[in-house]
Amino acid sequence: MTFEDFLDMMSVFSDNAPKSVKVEYAFRIYDFDNDDTLSNSDLTEVINRLTGGNDDERLKLPKEDMEMLINNIYQEADLDDDDMLSFAEFEHVISKAPDFVTSFRIRL
Incomplete structure (x- = not known):
């Protein structure tokens, strides 16, 4: 990663x-798998990282809870019922979160 790449990345959090x-x-x-969709594996990875499940198995959500959470995400966001989220579906869900812009930032 070049310094310019780093600056571009950090400018997103402005x-x-x-x-x-x-x-x-x-x-x-x-x-995570760079396939331009958010699939079960991507959502599982996000949830594990948010709950600390990757580093400490004690904090990992039980399988049933993980499945329920992913199903709830799909019910809310998967408009075409293909069990994955496209960028358009993700963007639609984010549009319903008015605090996204102010929370997706880094303050120094």
Whole structure:
């Protein structure tokens, strides 16, 4: 990663970055397998990282809870019922979260 790449990455977390740029960057962060969709494996990885499940098995959600959470995400966001989230579906869900722009930032 070059210094310019680093600056581009960090500029996304600025208060002045447009919402569209923040949404695109968030989608790319959550798309662990880089297939331009958020699948079960991507959502599982996100949830594990948010709950500390990767590093400490004691904190990992039980399988039933993980499945229920992913199913709830799909019920809310998967508009075409293909069990994955496209960028458009992700963007639609983010549009319902008015605090996304202010929370997706780094303050120094």
